[in-house]
Amino acid sequence: xxxxxxxxxxxxAGGLELVTRLGKKLGKRNKADIVLVDRDPTHIWxxxxxxxxxxxxxxxxDEVSYQGHSRHNGYRFQRGTMTGLDKENRRIxxxxxxxxxxxxxxxxRTLDYDYLVLSLGSVCNDFGTPGVxxxxxxxxxxxxxxxxxxxxxxxxxxxxxDQETQSTRPLSVAIVGxxxxxxxxxxxxxxxxDMLNSYGVTRMDRHKLTVHLIEAAPRVLPALPERIxxxxxxxxxxxxxxxxxxxxxxxADDGGFETADGTHIDADLTVWAAGIRGPAFxxxxxxxxxxxxxxxxxxxxxxxxxxxxxxxxxxxxxxQPGGKLVPxxxxxxxxxxxxxxxxxxxxxxxxxxxxxxxxxxxxxxxxSHFDAVGNLMRSNSSKGLFVEGKLAKLFYxxxxxxxxxxxxxxxKAGMTMLVDGINTWIRPRMKLH
Numbered sequence: 001x002x003x004x005x006x007x008x009x010x011x012x013a014g015g016l017e018l019v020t021r022l023g024k025k026l027g028k029r030n031k032a033d034i035v036l037v038d039r040d041p042t043h044i045w046x047x048x049x050x051x052x053x054x055x056x057x058x059x060x061x062d063e064v065s066y067q068g069h070s071r072h073n074g075y076r077f078q079r080g081t082m083t084g085l086d087k088e089n090r091r092i093x094x095x096x097x098x099x100x101x102x103x104x105x106x107x108x109r110t111l112d113y114d115y116l117v118l119s120l121g122s123v124c125n126d127f128g129t130p131g132v133x134x135x136x137x138x139x140x141x142x143x144x145x146x147x148x149x150x151x152x153x154x155x156x157x158x159x160x161x162d163q164e165t166q167s168t169r170p171l172s173v174a175i176v177g178x179x180x181x182x183x184x185x186x187x188x189x190x191x192x193x194d195m196l197n198s199y200g201v202t203r204m205d206r207h208k209l210t211v212h213l214i215e216a217a218p219r220v221l222p223a224l225p226e227r228i229x230x231x232x233x234x235x236x237x238x239x240x241x242x243x244x245x246x247x248x249x250x251x252a253d254d255g256g257f258e259t260a261d262g263t264h265i266d267a268d269l270t271v272w273a274a275g276i277r278g279p280a281f282x283x284x285x286x287x288x289x290x291x292x293x294x295x296x297x298x299x300x301x302x303x304x305x306x307x308x309x310x311x312x313x314x315x316x317x318x319x320q321p322g323g324k325l326v327p328x329x330x331x332x333x334x335x336x337x338x339x340x341x342x343x344x345x346x347x348x349x350x351x352x353x354x355x356x357x358x359x360x361x362x363x364x365x366x367x368s369h370f371d372a373v374g375n376l377m378r379s380n381s382s383k384g385l386f387v388e389g390k391l392a393k394l395f396y397x398x399x400x401x402x403x404x405x406x407x408x409x410x411x412k413a414g415m416t417m418l419v420d421g422i423n424t425w426i427r428p429r430m431k432l433h
Contacts, residue, residue, distance in 0.1 A: 004032050004348055007092065007113040009082050011038035011066055012046055014313040014333030015119035017406045019075045021341045027074030032348065034075035035111065037094065038066060041079055044142045045403055046121065047330050050185040052145040054152065054192040055431035056368075059142050061423060064407065073407075078111065082120075085285040087306050090114065115308055115344060118295055120282070122314030122328055124177070125275030125292065131252035136272040139181060148271070149431070153201075155268055156193070160202035170210050174257055174267035176249050177274030178215035179223060180365055183232060185273065186211045186241045187367035195430050206240060212265050214244045214257065216274070223327065224363050227386060228373055235371045276328050278315040290317045299355035301340050310343075312336040318356060326358045334403070335359065364396045372396050 006026075008019050019036045026032035042063035044052065051057035070077040084093030090113050097106040123140045126132040137148040152173075159171045173189055175182045190206040197205040213220065213236065220236070220243060221229040236243060244265070251258040256267040278293035288296040288304050294317035296304045301318060303309040312318075313333035318326040326332050336356055343353040362385075364374030372392035376385045387395060405413040 003030070004114040005035065005112060006032055006115045006117065006344060007035045007037060007111060008117040008119055009037045009092070010119035010121060010313070010315070011036050011040075011043050012119060012121045012313060012333065013330055013403060014337040015117070016043050016064070016066075016069075017334065017337040017403070018117065018119065018312075018341055020069075020073050020407050021337070022344065023070070023074030025341075025345070026348075027076075029074075035078055035113075036066060036070065036075055037078050037080055037082060037092075037111070039079070039081040040142065041066060042142070043069075045330075045400055047180075048400065049139045049142065049145045050181055050188055052142060053139055053148045053185060054188040055149050056188060056192065056429070058427075058431045059146060062420075063142070069407070078109075080106065080109065083108075083281070085116075085287070086110075087286060087309070090116070090308065092116065113308075115347060116310065117340065117344075118282070118309070118311040118315055119313050119333075120279050120315040122276040122278055124272055125277040126272055127275060129249060129252065132272050135252045135254055136176075136270045138272055139185070148269075151269060152189075152192070153196075153432075156196055156202050156204065159268065160204055170208050171204065172210040172212065172256075172267045173269045173271070174212040174214060174265050175271045175273055176214045176257065177272065178213050178217070178220035178243070178245070179273065180221065180363075182213055182215075182271075182273040183220055183236065184366055184368075185271065186213045186236060187239065187370055190239055190241070191368035191370070192430060196432075199428060199430075199432060201432060209240075211241045212244060212267065213241050214247050214249060214259075214265065216246070216248045218246055220245065221365065224365075225375065228363060228365065228375060231373050231388065232365055232367070235367055235373070239367070239370050276314060282315060299357075300343060300353040301336060301356055302353070310340060312340055318358075320358055326356075327360075330399070331361055332358055334406075364392060364399065366393065366396045 008015050019034055022034045027034040042065050044059055044063050048057055052059050066077040080094030082092050083095040091110050094109045096104050096108050099105055124138050138144050175186055189211050193204055193206045193209045196202050219229050220233050248260040249257045250260050257265045280293050282293045282295055283289045295311040296317050297311050301310045301312055314328040339356040346353050362376040366372045373388045374392050404416055
């Protein structure tokens with residue numbers, strides 16, 4: 001009897017958790033062929049990309065090798081970028097892998113499936129704003145975060161040299177989008193300037209760095225409750241972030257951003273962290289998608305067009321009672337991975353699938369070492385428990401540890417936490433090269 005093949009495209013938080021559980025349950029027992037497809041060879045938890053971007057998190061130490069991880073968890077890894085879908089023959093197309101010298105590493109390939117899971121995450125939405133694609137940095141992937149980190153370090157070094165020779169102009173970074181990524185990045189940038197100063201890389205500290213945080217909505221963190229956004233706003237201003245709310249950016253250039261009221265916000269580095277959308281090619285696969293390229297699914301997470309195709313996480317438009325969609329949050333991807341694991345087992349056994357119901361467990365926002373704010377255990381009838389300071393920092397750190405426990409198991413996650421603690425003692429607090 002032929003074993004069913006489950007192909008998961010995208011090894012983000014939800015995708016990696018899903019193949020880990022399926023691999024242990026089915027792959028190791030030779031009951032199914034579990035395959036993970038991703039364009040990158042390693043995994044970094046996406047909520048930490050702002051720390052990779054400032055050098056606080058060394059991606060070389062914290063990344064997970066898909067190939068190594070697959071060997072111990074009962075699934076196979078195929079590196080590639082999905083470029084096409086043949087629904088009738090249940091087959092996906094993978095594009096060629098090209099190295100930095102334009103040499104082909106792997107040719108175009110096809111991969112058959114019995115069940116397909118799209119877990120491709122999201123990318124920032126520039127809404128067609130002129131100049132953004134050419135002049136702004138994005139933090140959608142570890143590669144983009146690393147590119148920004150190098151540009152940031154080079155800009156600090158160059159500006160430090162200018163200050164020593166002639167210029168006294170402060171260094172400026174402008175971030176569009178005051179969601180969680182923009183807010184956390186703005187605080188990390190100020191902390192990074194202090195650390196670079198403490199290690200003698202530059203003579204600058206955070207008082208010589210201007211960080212602009214630009215948001216079109218009336219307040220920062222517009223998707224979160226005001227009881228979180230208000231203290232975050234106050235703390236950001238206290239540490240020196242210049243906040244521009246109700247400010248729409250109309251154009252980006254090599255010197256900053258132009259706003260709707262004609263103001264030009266000067267910046268040495270510009271970052272676009274506003275809005276999200278699914279990867280554009282999802283709308284070219286013959287599946288029903290939203291205008292932002294999210295795949296339309298039923299509440300069982302099955303595509304509205306094909307019951308053998310599932311989508312989860314930020315790339316999926318999953319309806320909920322009341323007409324709302326599941327929000328693009330890491331906790332949503334985690335919950336969907338758990339539901340989809342059970343639904344795939346049910347599909348293989350020809351049993352009915354259950355609907356996914358999102359539970360908002362609260363929100364946590366970290367402002368580097370300065371502060372952390374959040375609320376926990378939210379429900380439809382309760383605002384939840386408000387936390388801040390050290391307790392909020394502890395809960396924030398635990399989110400990543402829970403992800404590590406899911407993909408590595410308790411023992412290995414505990415050892416990883418111990419190694420991380422040792423590294424903070426013997427290594428610099430940030431990546432300096």
